[in-house]
Amino acid sequence: MQDTKKLLFELIRGEVCGTSKEACAGETVAQADTQNVENAPPAEACDKLESETLAGLYAISKAHDMAHLLAEALDKRGLLGEAASEGNSFLKQRQMAVYRYEQINYEYERLCNAFEHNQIIHVPLKGALIRKLYPEPWLRTSCDIDILVPEAELKKAVEVCETKLGYKTEGKAYHDISMLSPGGVHLELHFNVCENIQALDEVLGRAWDYAIPVEGKKYEKKFTNEYFIFHNVAHASYHFLSGGCGIRSVLDLWLLRHKTVYEEAKVKELCAACGLEKFYDSLVLLSQVWFSGAEGNGLTDKMEKFILDGGVYGTIENGLSAKPSKKSGKSKYLFSLIFLPYKDMKAIHPVLGKHKWLLPFFHIGRWFKILFRGISPRTKRAMRVNAKISDEDRKKVGKLLEELELL
Numbered sequence: 304m305q306d307t308k309k310l311l312f313e314l315i316r317g318e319v320c321g322t323s324k325e326a327c328a329g330e331t332v333a334q335a336d337t338q339n340v341e342n343a344p345p346a347e348a349c350d351k352l353e354s355e356t357l358a359g360l361y362a363i364s365k366a367h368d369m370a371h372l373l374a375e376a377l378d379k380r381g382l383l384g385e386a387a388s389e390g391n392s393f394l395k396q397r398q399m400a401v402y403r404y405e406q407i408n409y410e411y412e413r414l415c416n417a418f419e420h421n422q423i424i425h426v427p428l429k430g431a432l433i434r435k436l437y438p439e440p441w442l443r444t445s446c447d448i449d450i451l452v453p454e455a456e457l458k459k460a461v462e463v464c465e466t467k468l469g470y471k472t473e474g475k476a477y478h479d480i481s482m483l484s485p486g487g488v489h490l491e492l493h494f495n496v497c498e499n500i501q502a503l504d505e506v507l508g509r510a511w512d513y514a515i516p517v518e519g520k521k522y523e524k525k526f527t528n529e530y531f532i533f534h535n536v537a538h539a540s541y542h543f544l545s546g547g548c549g550i551r552s553v554l555d556l557w558l559l560r561h562k563t564v565y566e567e568a569k570v571k572e573l574c575a576a577c578g579l580e581k582f583y584d585s586l587v588l589l590s591q592v593w594f595s596g597a598e599g600n601g602l603t604d605k606m607e608k609f610i611l612d613g614g615v616y617g618t619i620e621n622g623l624s625a626k627p628s629k630k631s632g633k634s635k636y637l638f639s640l641i642f643l644p645y646k647d648m649k650a651i652h653p654v655l656g657k658h659k660w661l662l663p664f665f666h667i668g669r670w671f672k673i674l675f676r677g678i679s680p681r682t683k684r685a686m687r688v689n690a691k692i693s694d695e696d697r698k699k700v701g702k703l704l705e706e707l708e709l710l
Contacts, residue, residue, distance in 0.1 A: 307359035308611070310352075311373070312593045314360075318376040319437060319554065320561075320594045352382050361392055363611065367550040371400030372442050404434075404441035410488040411448050413468055418452070419522050421463050426451040426514055426524045428493065429535065436558040443551075447489035449479075451510070454494040461492065477653050496534060498541040506577045507537060528565035533573040535559065536583050543582070544709060547613020550593075557590040581708040605703045 352360075360377075364370040374393035377383045383393055411431055418425045430445030437443045452460045457480065464470040464482055470490060473481040477499055479491040497504040513530035517523045526534060535555060542548040559565075574583040589606050591597035599607075654661065704710045 307356055307363065310356065311360055311363060314373055314376040315369070315550075315554065316594050316596075318372060318379075319442065320557065352377075357382075365392075365396065368444055369550060370396035371444065375439075375442065400444050401441045403444055406486060407445065407448060407488055408440070410484050410486065410490070414448065414450060414464070414490070415523060417463050417467055418450075418460065419520060421459070421467075422522055423456050423460050423463065424453055424522050424524060425460070426510075426526065428496065429538070432525070432531070433535070433555050433558065436555075436562045443555075447491055449491045449493060451493040451496060453511070457492070457494045464490070464492065475653055477656070498537065500541065500544075502577045503537050503541070503579070506573055507534070510534070527569075528559075528563045529569040529573065532556070532559050532563075532565060532570050533579075536570075536574060536579060536586065537577070539586065540579055540582050540709060543609075543707075544704070547610050549610065549613070553586060553590045553593060553610070556586055557594045560587065560590070578708060581706075585707055602703075602706055605699075605706075609700070609703060 357377075360373055361370060364373040370393055374383065374397035377393060378397075411427070415425065415427065428449035428451055430443060431448060431450075434440040434443035434445075461472060461480055461482070465472065469485040470482040473483055475481070478495045478497050479493040482490040482492055484490065495508065496510050497507045510526070510530070513527045514524040515527055517525050525531070535552070539548040539552040539556070542552065571580055571583065574580045585602055585606060588597065588599065589603045589610075592599040592603055592607075701710070
């Protein structure tokens with residue numbers, strides 16, 4: 304059987320990064336010249352793929368929301384037959400990705416225009432800007448739109464979204480208002496970019512210090528390139544702690560480092576300020592292993608397995624394996640389901656940020672809800688998974704997080 308993982312990264316490199324390493328015939332992946340990737344020839348792929356290999360590529364790429372990108376790469380090389388069931392699955396994902404992009408981009412432009420017209424300062428986040436670094440913007444999918452506004456202007460921004468654009472408010476979390484457009488596009492209207500992790504939030508809480516004007520706009524701003532890279536790394540670390548950050552986060556980092564002008568020392572300074580320097584260095588190396596053909600090490604091998612197993616947002620298994628590493632055992636995890644930590648309760652009920660004394664009352668309300676409505680299916684599944692995870696697996700994940708200095 305052909306090496307599915309090797310072929311996966313070969314195809315992504317050829318489609319997005321412009322680097323070439325023959326992965327199909329079993330050749331050794333050589334060191335790539337990361338300074339001249341723009342001039343590298345397109346990737347070489349196999350003349351023919353086994354059905355089992357194609358199915359394997361579809362499974363892993365779909366888990367990471369990249370099946371559309373693989374569809375484009377395979378189709379260009381004539382490796383998708385119209386009659387093949389796997390080929391049809393790939394092509395459907397590509398059609399859906401183009402549709403999702405058009406839908407999200409339409410709403411994104413409506414939002415930015417409305418905020419500009421109504422004199423609301425705003426900063427587009429994450430995918431809205433990163434997709435410009437891809438060969439085609441639809442190749443970088445996202446499930447929602449993320450825009451940051453000053454907390455003092457949040458009420459006005461919500462009103463504009465509701466009254467002028469037809470959005471409906473769904474709820475409020477510790478860093479955003481969740482809204483839905485008439486066409487079903489999800490908006491996270493951020494009033495901060497914090498992740499509810501104290502060490503990260505000491506730097507993420509100063510995001511506006513790094514917001515600079517956008518040329519030709521009066522009210523749209525953007526982060527400095529260094530802070531934008533840092534923010535994406537910090538967000539990736541948040542997902543990593545929850546069970547995995549997905550291939551896309553690593554690819555985004557590779558593109559940001561190769562296609563934007565920035566000062567590496569400033570990025571590392573921001574990462575060091577919240578304990579992310581080791582994670583950043585390791586994520587950079589992993590991006591070079593996957594997309595530049597660099598040599599990895601034992602740590603990147605562990606990260607690769609953790610990320611590939613986790614899918615685009617991680618898995619319950621990965622996330623729960625990490626939690627006892629911080630809470631020292633299954634019993635404390637079960638205890639935490641009954642008495643959610645303050646930071647988690649604050650994420651559900653933002654008012655606790657200003658009135659911590661209300662915490663016992665919210666705990667009691669939660670218990671009554673569980674008593675009369677029962678435990679949610681997700682919590683039940685988490686409890687079942689938690690009981691089955693071996694101590695050995697917990698130790699492995701704990702050691703990985705310790706090596707990355709994320710604990």
